[in-house]
Amino acid sequence: MPKSIVVPEGTSKPIAPFSPGTLADGVVYVSGTLPFDRNNDVVHVGDAAAQTRHVLETIKTVIETAGGSMEDVTMNHIFLTDWANYAAVNSVYAEYFPGDKPARYCILCGLVKPEALIEIATVAHIGRP
Structure with missing residues (x-):
């Protein structure tokens, strides 16, 4: 199955070997997204709400670059x-998913940078290109 890599304009170089997103067969897979700025430094240190907003905005950008929207998020x-x-x-x-909520899970773990309080990976079904 053909796939395409999704890299929004202005995306910084990842700190590990991965792409921000991959589109395959109408499904966008968004890599684990941390609250990083363009230099891969953690933003909003100590503020979980602000970090969550930053992460969800980054995810939104990946999904929109692939041709979808946050309403397409399934997991x-x-x-x-x-x-x-x-x-x-x-x-x-809840602000980003005001209607029907996507499936999800939430676990407690350590993250790649100690100042990061949250990471989210997402799956969105945007249909076939």
Whole structure:
């Protein structure tokens, strides 16, 4: 099956060997997205809500670059470093998914940079190109 790599304009070079997104057979797979700026530094240190918003905006950009929208999201994989941030994350998350909610899971783990409080990977079904 043919696939295409999705790299929004202005995307910085990833810190590991991956692409921001991959489109295959009408499905966009968005890599684990951390609250990084263009230099791969963590933004909004200590603020889980602001980091969540930054991550979801980045994901939105990948999906829109592939031709979809946040309404096309069918699954989110959420990684948190502290359950104390769960309510703040959910508050921002609900803004991005106001209607029917995509499936998701949320786990507690360590992330690649200690200042990062959240990472989200996403799947969106945008239809066939």
